[in-house]
Amino acid sequence: MDFTLPPDLIQVRDTVERLMIDVAQPAAKAAEREARFPREAIARLGAEGVFGTAFPEAVGGSAQGFQSVGLISETVSRLEPGFGYCMNLQGMTCPLTILNWGTDAQIRRFVPDLIAGRKIGMFALTEPGGGSDPAGNMKTTAKKRGDRYVLNGSKMFITFSDECDTGVLFAKTDPAAGHRGVTAFVVEPKSGPGYRADPVAMSGLSRAFRSCAVFLDDFEVPEENRLGPEGEGFRIAMTALEYGRLTVSARLLGLAQACLDAASGYARDRIIRGQPIGRTQSVQHLAADMTVNVEAARLLVRRLGWTMDRGGPAGREAAQAKYFASVAARHAAGAAAEIFGGYALADEYPIRKFMGYIDMLNMGEGAPAVQRTLIAEDTLGYKDANRHVPKRLSR
Numbered sequence: 046m047d048f049t050l051p052p053d054l055i056q057v058r059d060t061v062e063r064l065m066i067d068v069a070q071p072a073a074k075a076a077e078r079e080a081r082f083p084r085e086a087i088a089r090l091g092a093e094g095v096f097g098t099a100f101p102e103a104v105g106g107s108a109q110g111f112q113s114v115g116l117i118s119e120t121v122s123r124l125e126p127g128f129g130y131c132m133n134l135q136g137m138t139c140p141l142t143i144l145n146w147g148t149d150a151q152i153r154r155f156v157p158d159l160i161a162g163r164k165i166g167m168f169a170l171t172e173p174g175g176g177s178d179p180a181g182n183m184k185t186t187a188k189k190r191g192d193r194y195v196l197n198g199s200k201m202f203i204t205f206s207d208e209c210d211t212g213v214l215f216a217k218t219d220p221a222a223g224h225r226g227v228t229a230f231v232v233e234p235k236s237g238p239g240y241r242a243d244p245v246a247m248s249g250l251s252r253a254f255r256s257c258a259v260f261l262d263d264f265e266v267p268e269e270n271r272l273g274p275e276g277e278g279f280r281i282a283m284t285a286l287e288y289g290r291l292t293v294s295a296r297l298l299g300l301a302q303a304c305l306d307a308a309s310g311y312a313r314d315r316i317i318r319g320q321p322i323g324r325t326q327s328v329q330h331l332a333a334d335m336t337v338n339v340e341a342a343r344l345l346v347r348r349l350g351w352t353m354d355r356g357g358p359a360g361r362e363a364a365q366a367k368y369f370a371s372v373a374a375r376h377a378a379g380a381a382a383e384i385f386g387g388y389a390l391a392d393e394y395p396i397r398k399f400m401g402y403i404d405m406l407n408m409g410e411g412a413p414a415v416q417r418t419l420i421a422e423d424t425l426g427y428k429d430a431n432r433h434v435p436k437r438l439s440r
């Protein structure tokens with residue numbers, strides 16, 4: 046057993062670190078100031094291969110696997126968390142779902158542009174009725190009319206939906222059939238009327254990378270954009286969320302590490318009663334707990350990427366990594382806030398920003414309660430968390 050990072054992954058991490066500092070950080074600062082989506086920076090990162098490491102070379106990827114996706118997501122989120130959204134929408138849930146379930150024509154048409162950052166993606170599953178039971182609460186319908194589907198309904202909290210060129214969206218083709226009535230579509234919001242995305246005001250989150258309420262009013266999708274057969278949408282969504290849990294848990298890990306780095310620096314510099322607060326036992330205990338949580342989360346995230354690279358089912362590993370990365374990140378944010386004292390609230394320090402992203406990722410790709418149910422049912426033998434044979438890099 047070898048716990049060290051191999052040289053090729055070290056090189057990937059170092060390259061991404063440089064891109065974050067040279068490209069993403071200045072772009073995020075400008076984008077935030079102007080509340081403007083940083084399309085050019087996303088295209089630059091895409092051109093450098095940041096989003097394509099899980100994809101075969103035939104579609105423009107570098108076929109470096111899921112360990113690499115985890116490490117890149119962690120690095121991006123540690124250094125510029127807003128760009129972390131791209132790891133899901135340009136590099137995972139949107140394009141990978143098309144790669145795994147699409148026809149050859151759909152893959153050729155949509156995947157290369159998404160992972161190159163030339164087109165902006167989205168993954169539209171959650172509805173206002175509740176994200177924890179997406180199929181049960183799904184009210185959006187898709188009615189077949191000739192060679193098109195007509196979509197009506199609404200989605201909630203859909204990230205990048207106001208900028209999206211090519212997204213994956215779920216709707217019910219058979220509302221009476223429960224989760225067996227859900228169908229997946231590749232949608233192109235700019236292709237015609239009937240699509241509207243209104244940003245949701247969110248405290249503590251970015252003004253540039255927005256999540257929106259989406260309204261579909263007789264929005265037409267050609268039949269050739271249906272992803273997989275009618276009724277397969279729930280299975281497609283659940284597989285996509287499993288992949289998404291890799292990027293989301295790695296992003297939480299990156300943020301936990303960022304809290305630890307910032308708090309360690311502050312603890313060494315802040316002098317109270319003639320000594321750095323890092324010399325006090327209470328601050329040392331906070332730092333020790335943060336460190337152990339971060340390292341434990343890192344091992345779970347690496348194990349998840351490793352399991353996915355071996356091609357096996359990874360539902361168990363995904364739920365455990367997502368749940369514990371959330372625990373570690375929320376603890377790290379709380380501990381960092383304590384170490385920073387009143388300055389945790391000051392805009393010149395990053396703690397509030399980290400907290401906002403951690404709270405968002407805590408819910409994204411399944412709330413903690415949902416992960417705990419998956420883990421407990423597996424442990425108690427009620428439901429095997431790895432019962433689904435995944436579709437993985439099938440081409």
Ligand SMILES: Cc1cc2nc3c(=O)[nH]c(=O)nc-3n(C[C@H](O)[C@H](O)[C@H](O)COP(=O)(O)OP(=O)(O)OC[C@H]3O[C@@H](n4cnc5c(N)ncnc54)[C@H](O)[C@@H]3O)c2cc1C
Pocket residue numbers: 167168169170171173174175176177178201202203204205247250256405408409410411412413414415418
């Ligand atoms: C900023 C942001 C961006 C997002 N981006 C996207 C996106 O791009 N695409 C997308 O599809 N979704 C997106 N989401 C939605 C996200 O996935 C949901 O917020 C999440 O799934 C939880 O759904 P909900 O917010 O409706 O909470 P609810 O489902 O209403 O849950 C509320 C609480 O009840 C608990 N709960 C619910 N059911 C149970 C149960 N059976 N047992 C125990 N506890 C339960 C939950 O754990 C949670 O704590 C985003 C959310 C945010 C905040």
